[in-house]
Amino acid sequence: MMSGKRRKFDRDYKLSAVRLLESSEETLEQVSRGLGISSSMLRRWRNQIRQRGPESFSESGRTERSEVLRLRRENKDLRRQLEFLKKTLGFEAGVKRKYQAIVVQAGDYPTHEMCRLLGLSRSAYYRWRGYPESKRQEEDKRLLEAIREIHRFARETYGSPRMKAELHGRGHRCGRNRVARIMRENDIMAKTTARFRGLTKSGRKQPPAPNLLDRKFQVTAPNRVWVSDITYVPTAEGFLYLAVVLDLFSRRVVGWGMSSRLSPELVGTALQQALARRDTTPGLLHHSDQDILYSCGFYQRLLADHGIECSMSRKGNCYDNAVAESFFGSLKNELVAFERFASRDQAALKLFDWIEVFYNGMRRHSTLDYQSPVDYEKQIQ
Known part of the structure:
Protein backbone atom coordinates (compact mmCIF):
# COMPACT_ATOMS: atom_id res chain seq x y z
CA MET A 1 0.00 0.00 0.00
CA MET A 2 2.09 2.85 -1.27
CA SER A 3 1.20 6.50 -0.81
CA GLY A 4 -0.04 8.45 -3.81
CA LYS A 5 1.74 11.60 -2.66
CA ARG A 6 3.72 13.25 -5.43
CA ARG A 7 7.47 13.03 -4.99
CA LYS A 8 9.49 16.26 -4.79
CA PHE A 9 13.14 16.59 -5.76
CA ASP A 10 15.52 19.26 -4.53
CA ARG A 11 18.39 20.85 -6.42
CA ASP A 12 21.04 18.45 -5.07
CA TYR A 13 18.98 15.41 -6.08
CA LYS A 14 18.52 16.71 -9.64
CA LEU A 15 22.20 17.55 -10.03
CA SER A 16 23.24 14.16 -8.62
CA ALA A 17 20.83 12.34 -10.92
CA VAL A 18 22.24 14.10 -13.99
CA ARG A 19 25.83 13.47 -12.85
CA LEU A 20 24.99 9.79 -12.42
CA LEU A 21 23.55 9.73 -15.94
CA GLU A 22 26.59 11.47 -17.46
CA SER A 23 29.08 9.16 -15.71
CA SER A 24 27.17 5.90 -16.22
CA GLU A 25 27.48 3.47 -19.08
CA GLU A 26 23.75 2.79 -18.80
CA THR A 27 21.12 4.37 -21.01
CA LEU A 28 18.94 7.21 -19.83
CA GLU A 29 16.00 4.81 -19.48
CA GLN A 30 18.03 2.41 -17.33
CA VAL A 31 19.30 5.16 -15.02
CA SER A 32 15.83 6.68 -14.59
CA ARG A 33 14.36 3.25 -13.84
CA GLY A 34 17.05 2.64 -11.23
CA LEU A 35 16.23 6.00 -9.60
CA GLY A 36 12.52 5.35 -9.74
CA ILE A 37 11.72 8.42 -11.87
CA SER A 38 10.41 8.85 -15.39
CA SER A 39 12.88 9.04 -18.29
CA SER A 40 11.24 12.27 -19.53
CA MET A 41 11.89 13.94 -16.18
CA LEU A 42 15.58 12.95 -16.16
CA ARG A 43 15.92 14.05 -19.79
CA ARG A 44 14.41 17.44 -18.93
CA TRP A 45 16.84 17.91 -16.02
CA ARG A 46 19.79 17.03 -18.26
CA ASN A 47 18.68 19.47 -20.95
CA GLN A 48 18.19 22.26 -18.42
CA ILE A 49 21.74 21.85 -17.14
CA ARG A 50 23.16 21.74 -20.68
CA GLN A 51 21.34 24.94 -21.60
CA ARG A 52 21.64 27.03 -18.42
CA GLY A 53 24.09 25.21 -16.15
CA PRO A 54 23.55 24.10 -12.54
CA GLU A 55 21.90 27.42 -11.67
CA SER A 56 18.86 26.33 -13.66
CA PHE A 57 17.72 24.62 -10.44
CA SER A 58 17.07 27.12 -7.64
CA GLU A 59 17.11 25.77 -4.11
CA SER A 60 13.41 26.29 -3.51
CA GLY A 61 12.13 28.15 -6.54
CA ARG A 62 12.51 31.59 -4.95
CA THR A 63 13.04 34.62 -7.17
CA GLU A 64 15.75 37.11 -6.31
CA ARG A 65 13.17 39.56 -4.93
CA SER A 66 11.54 36.96 -2.66
CA GLU A 67 14.98 36.12 -1.26
CA VAL A 68 15.63 39.79 -0.49
CA LEU A 69 12.26 40.06 1.26
CA ARG A 70 13.03 36.95 3.31
CA LEU A 71 16.37 38.39 4.42
CA ARG A 72 14.69 41.67 5.39
CA ARG A 73 12.16 39.84 7.56
CA GLU A 74 14.93 37.81 9.14
CA ASN A 75 16.94 40.96 9.85
CA LYS A 76 13.90 42.58 11.45
CA ASP A 77 13.35 39.55 13.69
CA LEU A 78 17.01 39.54 14.77
CA ARG A 79 16.86 43.27 15.64
CA ARG A 80 13.75 42.69 17.74
CA GLN A 81 15.36 39.76 19.56
CA LEU A 82 18.52 41.80 20.26
CA GLU A 83 16.43 44.66 21.60
CA PHE A 84 14.62 42.32 24.00
CA LEU A 85 17.86 40.78 25.26
CA LYS A 86 19.30 44.26 25.93
CA LYS A 87 16.25 45.14 28.02
CA THR A 88 16.68 42.03 30.19
CA LEU A 89 20.28 42.86 31.13
CA GLY A 90 19.08 44.80 34.16
CA PHE A 91 17.44 41.72 35.69
CA GLU A 92 19.38 39.46 38.05
CA ALA A 93 20.27 35.93 37.04
CA GLY A 94 17.99 33.07 37.98
CA VAL A 95 14.88 31.45 36.59
CA LYS A 96 12.48 33.55 38.69
CA ARG A 97 14.14 36.79 37.54
CA LYS A 98 13.84 35.66 33.94
CA TYR A 99 10.13 35.00 34.43
CA GLN A 100 9.76 38.52 35.82
CA ALA A 101 11.56 39.93 32.80
CA ILE A 102 9.04 38.20 30.53
CA VAL A 103 6.13 39.67 32.51
CA VAL A 104 7.56 43.18 32.15
CA GLN A 105 8.02 42.82 28.37
CA ALA A 106 4.82 40.84 27.76
CA GLY A 107 3.15 43.60 25.76
CA ASP A 108 6.09 44.11 23.42
CA TYR A 109 7.26 40.63 22.42
CA PRO A 110 5.64 37.19 21.86
CA THR A 111 5.84 35.02 24.98
CA HIS A 112 7.08 31.94 23.12
CA GLU A 113 9.95 33.94 21.60
CA MET A 114 11.03 35.41 24.95
CA CYS A 115 11.02 31.96 26.55
CA ARG A 116 13.13 30.57 23.74
CA LEU A 117 15.67 33.41 23.90
CA LEU A 118 16.03 33.01 27.67
CA GLY A 119 16.25 29.23 27.52
CA LEU A 120 12.99 28.66 29.38
CA SER A 121 10.10 26.26 28.92
CA ARG A 122 6.90 28.07 27.98
CA SER A 123 4.78 25.57 29.90
CA ALA A 124 6.92 26.09 33.02
CA TYR A 125 6.50 29.84 32.65
CA TYR A 126 2.71 29.49 32.46
CA ARG A 127 2.73 27.27 35.53
CA TRP A 128 4.72 29.95 37.38
CA ARG A 129 2.11 32.51 36.37
CA GLY A 130 -0.61 30.20 37.65
CA TYR A 131 -2.13 29.66 34.20
CA PRO A 132 -3.68 26.23 33.54
CA GLU A 133 -2.11 24.26 30.71
CA SER A 134 -3.94 24.40 27.42
CA LYS A 135 -5.54 21.30 25.98
CA ARG A 136 -2.82 21.13 23.33
CA GLN A 137 -0.07 21.35 25.97
CA GLU A 138 -1.68 18.51 27.89
CA GLU A 139 -1.86 16.46 24.68
CA ASP A 140 1.81 17.25 23.98
CA LYS A 141 2.75 15.90 27.43
CA ARG A 142 0.89 12.65 26.75
CA LEU A 143 2.49 12.38 23.32
CA LEU A 144 5.92 12.99 24.85
CA GLU A 145 5.42 10.10 27.26
CA ALA A 146 4.37 7.84 24.37
CA ILE A 147 7.30 9.03 22.22
CA ARG A 148 9.80 8.27 24.97
CA GLU A 149 8.33 4.79 25.40
CA ILE A 150 8.50 4.14 21.62
CA HIS A 151 12.05 5.53 21.54
CA ARG A 152 13.07 2.79 23.99
CA PHE A 153 10.91 0.17 22.26
CA ALA A 154 12.44 0.96 18.85
CA ARG A 155 15.98 0.90 20.26
CA GLU A 156 16.46 4.61 19.54
CA THR A 157 16.24 4.06 15.76
CA TYR A 158 13.04 5.91 14.80
CA GLY A 159 12.97 9.36 13.28
CA SER A 160 9.73 11.35 13.06
CA PRO A 161 8.16 9.41 10.10
CA ARG A 162 8.41 5.99 11.79
CA MET A 163 7.62 7.53 15.17
CA LYS A 164 4.39 8.99 13.76
CA ALA A 165 3.44 5.61 12.25
CA GLU A 166 4.06 3.84 15.57
CA LEU A 167 2.02 6.45 17.43
CA HIS A 168 -0.86 5.95 14.99
CA GLY A 169 -0.59 2.21 15.50
CA ARG A 170 -1.01 2.77 19.23
CA GLY A 171 -4.06 4.98 18.80
CA HIS A 172 -2.45 8.44 19.01
CA ARG A 173 -3.61 10.79 16.24
CA CYS A 174 -1.02 13.42 15.41
CA GLY A 175 0.82 14.90 12.45
CA ARG A 176 4.44 14.34 11.52
CA ASN A 177 5.39 18.01 12.08
CA ARG A 178 4.01 17.89 15.62
CA VAL A 179 5.91 14.69 16.36
CA ALA A 180 9.11 16.19 14.92
CA ARG A 181 8.67 19.32 17.07
CA ILE A 182 8.16 17.37 20.30
CA MET A 183 11.17 15.14 19.53
CA ARG A 184 13.32 18.17 18.69
CA GLU A 185 12.32 20.11 21.82
CA ASN A 186 13.17 17.11 24.02
CA ASP A 187 16.39 16.03 22.27
CA ILE A 188 14.93 12.72 21.12
CA MET A 189 16.60 11.60 17.92
CA ALA A 190 17.39 8.47 15.96
CA LYS A 191 20.84 6.95 15.97
CA THR A 192 22.92 8.02 13.01
CA THR A 193 26.35 7.10 11.77
CA ALA A 194 28.42 6.90 8.60
CA ARG A 195 27.73 4.44 5.81
CA PHE A 196 29.58 1.14 5.73
CA ARG A 197 31.43 -0.74 3.05
CA GLY A 198 30.03 -3.90 1.58
CA LEU A 199 31.85 -7.19 1.23
CA THR A 200 32.76 -9.18 -1.85
CA LYS A 201 34.98 -12.27 -1.78
CA SER A 202 37.35 -12.33 -4.73
CA GLY A 203 38.68 -15.38 -6.48
CA ARG A 204 38.20 -17.53 -9.52
CA LYS A 205 34.53 -18.05 -10.25
CA GLN A 206 32.10 -19.31 -12.84
CA PRO A 207 30.55 -16.97 -15.42
CA PRO A 208 27.80 -14.92 -13.71
CA ALA A 209 24.10 -15.48 -14.29
CA PRO A 210 22.19 -12.75 -16.18
CA ASN A 211 20.57 -9.89 -14.28
CA LEU A 212 17.00 -11.19 -14.54
CA LEU A 213 15.74 -9.08 -11.65
CA ASP A 214 16.81 -5.88 -13.42
CA ARG A 215 15.96 -3.69 -10.39
CA LYS A 216 12.28 -4.68 -10.38
CA PHE A 217 12.07 -4.41 -6.61
CA GLN A 218 8.28 -4.21 -6.30
CA VAL A 219 6.85 -7.72 -5.99
CA THR A 220 3.15 -8.58 -5.63
CA ALA A 221 3.38 -11.81 -3.59
CA PRO A 222 5.79 -13.60 -1.22
CA ASN A 223 8.25 -16.24 -2.39
CA ARG A 224 8.50 -14.82 -5.88
Whole structure:
Protein backbone atom coordinates (compact mmCIF):
# COMPACT_ATOMS: atom_id res chain seq x y z
CA MET A 1 0.00 0.00 0.00
CA MET A 2 2.09 2.85 -1.27
CA SER A 3 1.20 6.50 -0.81
CA GLY A 4 -0.04 8.45 -3.81
CA LYS A 5 1.74 11.60 -2.66
CA ARG A 6 3.72 13.25 -5.43
CA ARG A 7 7.47 13.03 -4.99
CA LYS A 8 9.49 16.26 -4.79
CA PHE A 9 13.14 16.59 -5.76
CA ASP A 10 15.52 19.26 -4.53
CA ARG A 11 18.39 20.85 -6.42
CA ASP A 12 21.04 18.45 -5.07
CA TYR A 13 18.98 15.41 -6.08
CA LYS A 14 18.52 16.71 -9.64
CA LEU A 15 22.20 17.55 -10.03
CA SER A 16 23.24 14.16 -8.62
CA ALA A 17 20.83 12.34 -10.92
CA VAL A 18 22.24 14.10 -13.99
CA ARG A 19 25.83 13.47 -12.85
CA LEU A 20 24.99 9.79 -12.42
CA LEU A 21 23.55 9.73 -15.94
CA GLU A 22 26.59 11.47 -17.46
CA SER A 23 29.08 9.16 -15.71
CA SER A 24 27.17 5.90 -16.22
CA GLU A 25 27.48 3.47 -19.08
CA GLU A 26 23.75 2.79 -18.80
CA THR A 27 21.12 4.37 -21.01
CA LEU A 28 18.94 7.21 -19.83
CA GLU A 29 16.00 4.81 -19.48
CA GLN A 30 18.03 2.41 -17.33
CA VAL A 31 19.30 5.16 -15.02
CA SER A 32 15.83 6.68 -14.59
CA ARG A 33 14.36 3.25 -13.84
CA GLY A 34 17.05 2.64 -11.23
CA LEU A 35 16.23 6.00 -9.60
CA GLY A 36 12.52 5.35 -9.74
CA ILE A 37 11.72 8.42 -11.87
CA SER A 38 10.41 8.85 -15.39
CA SER A 39 12.88 9.04 -18.29
CA SER A 40 11.24 12.27 -19.53
CA MET A 41 11.89 13.94 -16.18
CA LEU A 42 15.58 12.95 -16.16
CA ARG A 43 15.92 14.05 -19.79
CA ARG A 44 14.41 17.44 -18.93
CA TRP A 45 16.84 17.91 -16.02
CA ARG A 46 19.79 17.03 -18.26
CA ASN A 47 18.68 19.47 -20.95
CA GLN A 48 18.19 22.26 -18.42
CA ILE A 49 21.74 21.85 -17.14
CA ARG A 50 23.16 21.74 -20.68
CA GLN A 51 21.34 24.94 -21.60
CA ARG A 52 21.64 27.03 -18.42
CA GLY A 53 24.09 25.21 -16.15
CA PRO A 54 23.55 24.10 -12.54
CA GLU A 55 21.90 27.42 -11.67
CA SER A 56 18.86 26.33 -13.66
CA PHE A 57 17.72 24.62 -10.44
CA SER A 58 17.07 27.12 -7.64
CA GLU A 59 17.11 25.77 -4.11
CA SER A 60 13.41 26.29 -3.51
CA GLY A 61 12.13 28.15 -6.54
CA ARG A 62 12.51 31.59 -4.95
CA THR A 63 13.04 34.62 -7.17
CA GLU A 64 15.75 37.11 -6.31
CA ARG A 65 13.17 39.56 -4.93
CA SER A 66 11.54 36.96 -2.66
CA GLU A 67 14.98 36.12 -1.26
CA VAL A 68 15.63 39.79 -0.49
CA LEU A 69 12.26 40.06 1.26
CA ARG A 70 13.03 36.95 3.31
CA LEU A 71 16.37 38.39 4.42
CA ARG A 72 14.69 41.67 5.39
CA ARG A 73 12.16 39.84 7.56
CA GLU A 74 14.93 37.81 9.14
CA ASN A 75 16.94 40.96 9.85
CA LYS A 76 13.90 42.58 11.45
CA ASP A 77 13.35 39.55 13.69
CA LEU A 78 17.01 39.54 14.77
CA ARG A 79 16.86 43.27 15.64
CA ARG A 80 13.75 42.69 17.74
CA GLN A 81 15.36 39.76 19.56
CA LEU A 82 18.52 41.80 20.26
CA GLU A 83 16.43 44.66 21.60
CA PHE A 84 14.62 42.32 24.00
CA LEU A 85 17.86 40.78 25.26
CA LYS A 86 19.30 44.26 25.93
CA LYS A 87 16.25 45.14 28.02
CA THR A 88 16.68 42.03 30.19
CA LEU A 89 20.28 42.86 31.13
CA GLY A 90 19.08 44.80 34.16
CA PHE A 91 17.44 41.72 35.69
CA GLU A 92 19.38 39.46 38.05
CA ALA A 93 20.27 35.93 37.04
CA GLY A 94 17.99 33.07 37.98
CA VAL A 95 14.88 31.45 36.59
CA LYS A 96 12.48 33.55 38.69
CA ARG A 97 14.14 36.79 37.54
CA LYS A 98 13.84 35.66 33.94
CA TYR A 99 10.13 35.00 34.43
CA GLN A 100 9.76 38.52 35.82
CA ALA A 101 11.56 39.93 32.80
CA ILE A 102 9.04 38.20 30.53
CA VAL A 103 6.13 39.67 32.51
CA VAL A 104 7.56 43.18 32.15
CA GLN A 105 8.02 42.82 28.37
CA ALA A 106 4.82 40.84 27.76
CA GLY A 107 3.15 43.60 25.76
CA ASP A 108 6.09 44.11 23.42
CA TYR A 109 7.26 40.63 22.42
CA PRO A 110 5.64 37.19 21.86
CA THR A 111 5.84 35.02 24.98
CA HIS A 112 7.08 31.94 23.12
CA GLU A 113 9.95 33.94 21.60
CA MET A 114 11.03 35.41 24.95
CA CYS A 115 11.02 31.96 26.55
CA ARG A 116 13.13 30.57 23.74
CA LEU A 117 15.67 33.41 23.90
CA LEU A 118 16.03 33.01 27.67
CA GLY A 119 16.25 29.23 27.52
CA LEU A 120 12.99 28.66 29.38
CA SER A 121 10.10 26.26 28.92
CA ARG A 122 6.90 28.07 27.98
CA SER A 123 4.78 25.57 29.90
CA ALA A 124 6.92 26.09 33.02
CA TYR A 125 6.50 29.84 32.65
CA TYR A 126 2.71 29.49 32.46
CA ARG A 127 2.73 27.27 35.53
CA TRP A 128 4.72 29.95 37.38
CA ARG A 129 2.11 32.51 36.37
CA GLY A 130 -0.61 30.20 37.65
CA TYR A 131 -2.13 29.66 34.20
CA PRO A 132 -3.68 26.23 33.54
CA GLU A 133 -2.11 24.26 30.71
CA SER A 134 -3.94 24.40 27.42
CA LYS A 135 -5.54 21.30 25.98
CA ARG A 136 -2.82 21.13 23.33
CA GLN A 137 -0.07 21.35 25.97
CA GLU A 138 -1.68 18.51 27.89
CA GLU A 139 -1.86 16.46 24.68
CA ASP A 140 1.81 17.25 23.98
CA LYS A 141 2.75 15.90 27.43
CA ARG A 142 0.89 12.65 26.75
CA LEU A 143 2.49 12.38 23.32
CA LEU A 144 5.92 12.99 24.85
CA GLU A 145 5.42 10.10 27.26
CA ALA A 146 4.37 7.84 24.37
CA ILE A 147 7.30 9.03 22.22
CA ARG A 148 9.80 8.27 24.97
CA GLU A 149 8.33 4.79 25.40
CA ILE A 150 8.50 4.14 21.62
CA HIS A 151 12.05 5.53 21.54
CA ARG A 152 13.07 2.79 23.99
CA PHE A 153 10.91 0.17 22.26
CA ALA A 154 12.44 0.96 18.85
CA ARG A 155 15.98 0.90 20.26
CA GLU A 156 16.46 4.61 19.54
CA THR A 157 16.24 4.06 15.76
CA TYR A 158 13.04 5.91 14.80
CA GLY A 159 12.97 9.36 13.28
CA SER A 160 9.73 11.35 13.06
CA PRO A 161 8.16 9.41 10.10
CA ARG A 162 8.41 5.99 11.79
CA MET A 163 7.62 7.53 15.17
CA LYS A 164 4.39 8.99 13.76
CA ALA A 165 3.44 5.61 12.25
CA GLU A 166 4.06 3.84 15.57
CA LEU A 167 2.02 6.45 17.43
CA HIS A 168 -0.86 5.95 14.99
CA GLY A 169 -0.59 2.21 15.50
CA ARG A 170 -1.01 2.77 19.23
CA GLY A 171 -4.06 4.98 18.80
CA HIS A 172 -2.45 8.44 19.01
CA ARG A 173 -3.61 10.79 16.24
CA CYS A 174 -1.02 13.42 15.41
CA GLY A 175 0.82 14.90 12.45
CA ARG A 176 4.44 14.34 11.52
CA ASN A 177 5.39 18.01 12.08
CA ARG A 178 4.01 17.89 15.62
CA VAL A 179 5.91 14.69 16.36
CA ALA A 180 9.11 16.19 14.92
CA ARG A 181 8.67 19.32 17.07
CA ILE A 182 8.16 17.37 20.30
CA MET A 183 11.17 15.14 19.53
CA ARG A 184 13.32 18.17 18.69
CA GLU A 185 12.32 20.11 21.82
CA ASN A 186 13.17 17.11 24.02
CA ASP A 187 16.39 16.03 22.27
CA ILE A 188 14.93 12.72 21.12
CA MET A 189 16.60 11.60 17.92
CA ALA A 190 17.39 8.47 15.96
CA LYS A 191 20.84 6.95 15.97
CA THR A 192 22.92 8.02 13.01
CA THR A 193 26.35 7.10 11.77
CA ALA A 194 28.42 6.90 8.60
CA ARG A 195 27.73 4.44 5.81
CA PHE A 196 29.58 1.14 5.73
CA ARG A 197 31.43 -0.74 3.05
CA GLY A 198 30.03 -3.90 1.58
CA LEU A 199 31.85 -7.19 1.23
CA THR A 200 32.76 -9.18 -1.85
CA LYS A 201 34.98 -12.27 -1.78
CA SER A 202 37.35 -12.33 -4.73
CA GLY A 203 38.68 -15.38 -6.48
CA ARG A 204 38.20 -17.53 -9.52
CA LYS A 205 34.53 -18.05 -10.25
CA GLN A 206 32.10 -19.31 -12.84
CA PRO A 207 30.55 -16.97 -15.42
CA PRO A 208 27.80 -14.92 -13.71
CA ALA A 209 24.10 -15.48 -14.29
CA PRO A 210 22.19 -12.75 -16.18
CA ASN A 211 20.57 -9.89 -14.28
CA LEU A 212 17.00 -11.19 -14.54
CA LEU A 213 15.74 -9.08 -11.65
CA ASP A 214 16.81 -5.88 -13.42
CA ARG A 215 15.96 -3.69 -10.39
CA LYS A 216 12.28 -4.68 -10.38
CA PHE A 217 12.07 -4.41 -6.61
CA GLN A 218 8.28 -4.21 -6.30
CA VAL A 219 6.85 -7.72 -5.99
CA THR A 220 3.15 -8.58 -5.63
CA ALA A 221 3.38 -11.81 -3.59
CA PRO A 222 5.79 -13.60 -1.22
CA ASN A 223 8.25 -16.24 -2.39
CA ARG A 224 8.50 -14.82 -5.88
CA VAL A 225 11.92 -13.16 -5.48
CA TRP A 226 14.59 -13.65 -2.83
CA VAL A 227 17.68 -11.45 -2.61
CA SER A 228 20.92 -12.37 -0.83
CA ASP A 229 24.11 -10.72 0.31
CA ILE A 230 27.04 -11.03 2.75
CA THR A 231 28.60 -8.61 5.23
CA TYR A 232 30.96 -8.73 8.20
CA VAL A 233 30.73 -7.60 11.82
CA PRO A 234 33.93 -6.76 13.75
CA THR A 235 34.50 -8.34 17.19
CA ALA A 236 37.46 -8.58 19.58
CA GLU A 237 38.02 -12.14 18.28
CA GLY A 238 37.95 -11.14 14.61
CA PHE A 239 35.21 -10.80 12.01
CA LEU A 240 31.86 -12.56 12.20
CA TYR A 241 30.45 -13.02 8.70
CA LEU A 242 26.71 -12.78 8.09
CA ALA A 243 24.78 -13.97 5.03
CA VAL A 244 21.07 -13.24 4.62
CA VAL A 245 18.18 -14.10 2.31
CA LEU A 246 15.34 -11.55 2.11
CA ASP A 247 11.91 -11.95 0.54
CA LEU A 248 11.53 -8.96 -1.75
CA PHE A 249 7.76 -8.80 -1.23
CA SER A 250 7.91 -8.00 2.49
CA ARG A 251 11.65 -7.30 2.97
CA ARG A 252 11.55 -10.05 5.60
CA VAL A 253 14.73 -11.96 6.44
CA VAL A 254 13.72 -15.54 5.68
CA GLY A 255 17.15 -17.10 6.12
CA TRP A 256 20.51 -16.21 7.59
CA GLY A 257 23.87 -17.82 8.34
CA MET A 258 26.82 -16.74 10.51
CA SER A 259 30.39 -18.00 10.53
CA SER A 260 33.92 -17.05 11.52
CA ARG A 261 35.05 -17.54 7.93
CA LEU A 262 33.84 -16.97 4.41
CA SER A 263 32.84 -20.29 2.90
CA PRO A 264 30.15 -21.83 0.68
CA GLU A 265 28.59 -23.28 3.84
CA LEU A 266 27.92 -19.74 5.11
CA VAL A 267 25.65 -18.76 2.21
CA GLY A 268 24.34 -22.32 1.96
CA THR A 269 23.13 -22.19 5.56
CA ALA A 270 21.18 -18.99 4.87
CA LEU A 271 19.53 -20.47 1.78
CA GLN A 272 18.72 -23.80 3.43
CA GLN A 273 17.14 -21.97 6.35
CA ALA A 274 14.96 -20.02 3.93
CA LEU A 275 13.95 -23.22 2.13
CA ALA A 276 12.99 -24.81 5.45
CA ARG A 277 10.92 -21.84 6.59
CA ARG A 278 9.13 -20.94 3.36
CA ASP A 279 7.07 -22.68 0.71
CA THR A 280 8.85 -22.17 -2.58
CA THR A 281 6.78 -21.47 -5.67
CA PRO A 282 7.53 -22.40 -9.28
CA GLY A 283 9.56 -19.66 -10.91
CA LEU A 284 11.14 -18.44 -7.65
CA LEU A 285 13.99 -16.07 -8.54
CA HIS A 286 17.14 -15.78 -6.41
CA HIS A 287 19.21 -12.63 -6.86
CA SER A 288 22.69 -11.84 -5.52
CA ASP A 289 25.88 -10.09 -6.56
CA GLN A 290 28.68 -11.92 -8.41
CA ASP A 291 30.48 -13.03 -5.26
CA ILE A 292 32.36 -16.29 -5.75
CA LEU A 293 30.35 -17.88 -2.93
CA TYR A 294 27.13 -17.40 -4.91
CA SER A 295 28.57 -18.52 -8.24
CA CYS A 296 30.36 -21.63 -6.93
CA GLY A 297 29.17 -25.10 -7.88
CA PHE A 298 27.90 -25.94 -4.40
CA TYR A 299 25.51 -23.00 -4.25
CA GLN A 300 24.40 -23.27 -7.85
CA ARG A 301 23.53 -26.96 -7.37
CA LEU A 302 21.53 -26.06 -4.27
CA LEU A 303 19.50 -23.58 -6.30
CA ALA A 304 19.00 -26.03 -9.18
CA ASP A 305 17.93 -28.87 -6.88
CA HIS A 306 15.03 -26.74 -5.67
CA GLY A 307 14.07 -25.35 -9.06
CA ILE A 308 15.19 -21.81 -8.20
CA GLU A 309 16.27 -19.55 -11.05
CA CYS A 310 19.48 -17.57 -10.54
CA SER A 311 19.94 -13.85 -11.20
CA MET A 312 23.06 -11.77 -10.52
CA SER A 313 23.92 -8.09 -10.43
CA ARG A 314 26.15 -6.61 -13.05
CA LYS A 315 29.79 -6.38 -12.03
CA GLY A 316 30.48 -3.54 -9.61
CA ASN A 317 26.88 -2.29 -9.64
CA CYS A 318 25.57 -2.24 -6.07
CA TYR A 319 22.26 -0.65 -7.14
CA ASP A 320 21.24 -3.93 -8.77
CA ASN A 321 21.02 -5.44 -5.28
CA ALA A 322 19.89 -2.27 -3.52
CA VAL A 323 17.39 -3.91 -1.15
CA ALA A 324 19.99 -6.21 0.42
CA GLU A 325 22.48 -3.32 0.57
CA SER A 326 19.85 -1.18 2.31
CA PHE A 327 19.17 -3.92 4.86
CA PHE A 328 22.83 -4.12 5.82
CA GLY A 329 22.94 -0.32 5.99
CA SER A 330 20.15 -0.38 8.58
CA LEU A 331 21.86 -3.17 10.52
CA LYS A 332 25.16 -1.32 10.68
CA ASN A 333 23.66 2.11 11.42
CA GLU A 334 21.18 0.95 14.05
CA LEU A 335 23.14 -1.78 15.84
CA VAL A 336 26.73 -2.56 14.88
CA ALA A 337 28.04 1.01 14.94
CA PHE A 338 26.99 1.39 18.57
CA GLU A 339 28.29 -1.92 19.92
CA ARG A 340 31.71 -3.27 20.88
CA PHE A 341 31.46 -7.05 20.72
CA ALA A 342 33.85 -8.97 22.99
CA SER A 343 33.31 -12.23 21.09
CA ARG A 344 31.70 -13.70 18.01
CA ASP A 345 29.15 -15.46 20.20
CA GLN A 346 28.07 -12.17 21.72
CA ALA A 347 27.76 -10.59 18.28
CA ALA A 348 25.79 -13.57 16.95
CA LEU A 349 23.28 -13.29 19.76
CA LYS A 350 22.80 -9.57 19.20
CA LEU A 351 22.40 -10.10 15.45
CA PHE A 352 19.84 -12.84 16.00
CA ASP A 353 17.82 -10.57 18.29
CA TRP A 354 18.00 -7.63 15.90
CA ILE A 355 17.00 -9.69 12.85
CA GLU A 356 14.33 -12.01 14.23
CA VAL A 357 12.82 -9.92 17.00
CA PHE A 358 13.30 -6.30 16.01
CA TYR A 359 13.70 -6.09 12.23
CA ASN A 360 11.24 -8.82 11.18
CA GLY A 361 8.67 -8.37 13.91
CA MET A 362 8.78 -4.78 15.13
CA ARG A 363 10.68 -2.32 12.92
CA ARG A 364 8.43 -0.25 10.68
CA HIS A 365 9.58 -0.16 7.06
CA SER A 366 8.95 2.89 4.89
CA THR A 367 8.51 0.74 1.76
CA LEU A 368 5.79 -1.28 3.51
CA ASP A 369 3.63 1.74 4.38
CA TYR A 370 5.38 1.82 7.76
CA GLN A 371 4.49 -1.71 8.78
CA SER A 372 6.89 -4.40 9.97
CA PRO A 373 7.64 -7.28 7.54
CA VAL A 374 5.65 -9.73 9.70
CA ASP A 375 2.59 -7.46 9.88
CA TYR A 376 2.80 -6.76 6.15
CA GLU A 377 2.69 -10.48 5.33
CA LYS A 378 -0.29 -11.02 7.65
CA GLN A 379 -2.43 -8.97 5.27
CA ILE A 380 -2.35 -11.69 2.63
CA GLN A 381 -3.00 -14.64 4.94
